[in-house]
Amino acid sequence: MAAQSPRPKSPPLTALRAFEAAGRLGGFTPAARELGVTPAAVTAHLKTLEGALGVQLFDRRHKGVALTELGARVLPDFTQAFRQLDAAVQHLRREAIPGLVRIATTADLAQLWLSPRLPGLRAQGLQVVPVPVPGPDEARNLADLALFPAPGPGHPAPLVAVAAPGFAPASRAALDPDRTLVLDGPLGDWALWAGAAGMPDFQPRGPVHGSAALALEEAANGAGVLVIARPLAEAALRQGRVTTLFGVEAASPLSLTLTPLRDPGDAAARVLAALSGR
Structure with a gap:
């Protein structure tokens, strides 16, 4: 040769x-x-x-x-x-581990919304791939499914204001702009929530957070009132670590949307069906 x-x-x-x-x-x-x-x-x-x-x-x-x-x-x-x-790397992974399903999502959605749902899904071979830039295009060669906020149908993501139970103001008038927390991006839109609460001129002056997990932890520790998409706060609300304010939910144009990035196959289709039903 x-x-x-x-x-x-x-x-x-x-x-x-x-x-x-x-x-x-x-x-x-x-x-x-x-x-x-x-x-x-x-x-x-x-x-x-x-x-x-x-x-x-x-x-x-x-x-x-x-x-x-x-x-x-x-x-x-x-x-x-x-x-x-x-x-090619994804093809190698699928061949090496038949039945593996990879879902791309943001670190916040992975920690706050997806993680509580994972125990029953891991048995189906689900692996989470956190990506820094949300969007199916960025995740297309990394995973089989994508979970991101997007307009259109999906898991509803209304906005709520939350605070530690002992910190929650008694009324809208008692809401202090300096005792607020701001989550950067559309899943923390204070203007949208304040409008739904009948306070269109309210301007939060608290610190801005890029991480929903950190902002929610700060709210639970009494640092201030946080506006956040309800699905991200579900676990903390269920545990009583935070409470919603004034019974106000602001409808959001975004929902948590699951998108197949390729022909899902049987395993990915089962995961997609399980998550879509929750």
Whole structure:
């Protein structure tokens, strides 16, 4: 058999992933969130890649970065290649562990809504894949199912205001803007809840949290009143760690939506049916 020539040495895969993520997401910081590293690490990977190739892939600007003409031309090739690689890895996992079902979701939904439902589902081979950027497109090559907030039918996600039982104000007039907690994003929309409560001019002035789990823990410890999607607070409400205020629920345009990311197969279909019915 004739000897095969060795493959040419490629730049580090981590550097190529950093380039693809930063180009697709439009910045080093969102790329760092997706990859689970720091923005400084993404910057270092890209300097390594640009130095190895002797090219510039990003223009560094005062208010961010933008792909160079060369970077924009080659980015689609890398996006397609990494999608194919991710799909191949998922194929390997399915072949190695028949019946495994992976569900992609945010860390908050995994901890606060999905985790209480998992004991009965783990026997069906369910594995949770937390992703930093919500959305089926970001999860398509990582999992079989996706669970994210989205418009349309699904598990209703009305907004409620919650507080520790001993901290709950007696009336709307007693609600102190300085003793509030703000959950960043649509699952913590104070304006929507305040409008439903007949307080359209109320402006919370409390600290802003990016994590629903942390914000809910703070509320349970008496740090303030928190507006949050009810499904995220279900377990804490059931345990009596927090209570809802004034009997007000604000209808949300979002619901917790389960989406098959590929032909689900029998195992994924069973998980999908079990979660959709809860």
